[in-house]
Amino acid sequence: MNKKIVYVDNAATTAMSDVAVKAMLPYLQNFYGNPSSLHTIGQIAKEELDKARKKIAELLNCEEREVYFTSGGSESDNQAIRSAALHGAKKGKKHIITTVFEHHAVLHTLKKLQTEGFEVTYLPVDCNGLIKAEDVAKAIRKDTALVTVMFANNEVGTVLPVAEIGEVCRKNGVVFHTDAVQAVGHIPVDVKAQNIDMLSLSAHKFHGPKGVGAIYCRKQIPLYTFVEGGAQERGKRAGTENLAGAAAMAAALEDACLNMRKNAEKERNLRDRLIEGLLKIPHSKLNGDFKNRLPNNVNICFEGIEGESLLLLLDAKGICASSGSACTSGSLDPSHVLLALGLPHEVAHGSLRLSLSEYNTEEDVEIILRETPEIVEYLRSISPVWESLEKGEKPHLI
Amino acid sequence: MALYSEKVMDHFTNPRNVGKIEDADGIGEVGNAKCGDIMKMYLKIENDVITDVKFNTFGCGSAIASSSMATELIKGKPLSEALTLTNKAVAEALDGLPAHKLHCSVLAEEAIRAAIKDYYDKNGIAYDKSQFPEHDAEEEHSFTED
Ligand SMILES: Cc1ncc(COP(=O)(O)O)c(C=O)c1O
Ligand SMILES: [Zn+2]
Numbered sequence: 001m002n003k004k005i006v007y008v009d010n011a012a013t014t015a016m017s018d019v020a021v022k023a024m025l026p027y028l029q030n031f032y033g034n035p036s037s038l039h040t041i042g043q044i045a046k047e048e049l050d051k052a053r054k055k056i057a058e059l060l061n062c063e064e065r066e067v068y069f070t071s072g073g074s075e076s077d078n079q080a081i082r083s084a085a086l087h088g089a090k091k092g093k094k095h096i097i098t099t100v101f102e103h104h105a106v107l108h109t110l111k112k113l114q115t116e117g118f119e120v121t122y123l124p125v126d127c128n129g130l131i132k133a134e135d136v137a138k139a140i141r142k143d144t145a146l147v148t149v150m151f152a153n154n155e156v157g158t159v160l161p162v163a164e165i166g167e168v169c170r171k172n173g174v175v176f177h178t179d180a181v182q183a184v185g186h187i188p189v190d191v192k193a194q195n196i197d198m199l200s201l202s203a204h205k206f207h208g209p210k211g212v213g214a215i216y217c218r219k220q221i222p223l224y225t226f227v228e229g230g231a232q233e234r235g236k237r238a239g240t241e242n243l244a245g246a247a248a249m250a251a252a253l254e255d256a257c258l259n260m261r262k263n264a265e266k267e268r269n270l271r272d273r274l275i276e277g278l279l280k281i282p283h284s285k286l287n288g289d290f291k292n293r294l295p296n297n298v299n300i301c302f303e304g305i306e307g308e309s310l311l312l313l314l315d316a317k318g319i320c321a322s323s324g325s326a327c328t329s330g331s332l333d334p335s336h337v338l339l340a341l342g343l344p345h346e347v348a349h350g351s352l353r354l355s356l357s358e359y360n361t362e363e364d365v366e367i368i369l370r371e372t373p374e375i376v377e378y379l380r381s382i383s384p385v386w387e388s389l390e391k392g393e394k395p396h397l398i
Numbered sequence: 399m400a401l402y403s404e405k406v407m408d409h410f411t412n413p414r415n416v417g418k419i420e421d422a423d424g425i426g427e428v429g430n431a432k433c434g435d436i437m438k439m440y441l442k443i444e445n446d447v448i449t450d451v452k453f454n455t456f457g458c459g460s461a462i463a464s465s466s467m468a469t470e471l472i473k474g475k476p477l478s479e480a481l482t483l484t485n486k487a488v489a490e491a492l493d494g495l496p497a498h499k500l501h502c503s504v505l506a507e508e509a510i511r512a513a514i515k516d517y518y519d520k521n522g523i524a525y526d527k528s529q530f531p532e533h534d535a536e537e538e539h540s541f542t543e544d
Contacts, residue, residue, distance in 0.1 A: 306434055383455070384427060
């Protein structure tokens, strides 16, 4: 393959940075010890693991003992939510508040909890993919055990008012968890300033390796164990630690935080050029709030076409993107996130998500802006839906 | 992309018989935009033989490739033969489709039936109604999987 690849699917996963790869390598062969071992090589591993934890704690503004390594975002979400639910239930609190457009790692955990006797309030989001802290305040009840609201949405890129929601929860004595998988390393996250009790993060979303993540759990909040075994992670998660992963995650996060302003500015510039250029295509629409938006997210619907065929044709041009169409989700329904924003099904099928990283270039933007309009036009030319829209048999929805 | 066979990708990127027939003898449109796939088939029919066929499709790679393959399979064939085309035959001719994509090939089979029915109706030709079952939204997406 010598075709230029334009990778704009960084919300799905990122390439590892040189910094992260470099940080990982020593632990694969030289310092391979088990941090639980008594001997020198094991004790070196333990020290290195502690260093990684310390670095992450500093970057999140918490204490080392408040950071627990996991296998990634999904596991962190599962454990944090189940733990808070279990703790609430012990005190007779079995009500949980969330939003309709969380990641499935959160939604499916909550659906499961509903079958176990918990009651869940799913707050609707507005047409821009936002909620207000007041909405959370109004939904809190005496028996509310947990509020879990994502920091930033993975599909439409909206950034939610997490600090305000955290404040509401703190005042009401309700545990607040946030799935910050798309936020950490991209926008400022400070668990103290933002009143966060529990937070999920995942290394592969900020140029770290896949299969490693962490939970921040404020020391006043109990964290329950779900993987039983050895006493790793202070007894909260058994299993020999993924030191190489943890070290690489810490290095990647440090790098991301050091360069956050610079990277965000670069991404924002590219993002805005993409949005402006793509919205020139007739009957297109930006999804998600323009202002409260991740610097790297573009999500646009094109009326009259279907997302998967758009992705396949973009891929043939070397452009790697994503869509919320039904046919890419493997179900008959388009993405729950786009539907939550109130988009009609037929419009949601034609969505395109481009998620940038600092590795993207002006040239990438030019390629996307050159190829996409042609592909959209072609797909519209063979689309019976577009035909009936253009003939006026059906009204244009966007 | 490994999601689809080379055959599917070939029919998706270079669809055969794409377009419209202005003076079509039968037109069939199936699916709905809500579910994500819509197919419209245009047939030209002479002496009970399909002399030309074109399609327009709104849908995924599987839907477009299935439309293309289905048109190839019925072009030049008598109506009686076209009516026996199954989604399974379309999927097989494409060297297979991922299981969750089979429903898209059902639409191709249905679009052909709908276009032939349209031709019969327009020309007052009697036919066995059981050959053209009504589909509700659910049934549109049932498929045979083995
Ligand atoms: C918002 C959000 N939460 C959770 C996850 C799951 O993370 P992981 O892939 O590390 O399990 C993702 C990534 O897909 C995500 O975007
Ligand atoms: Zn399909």
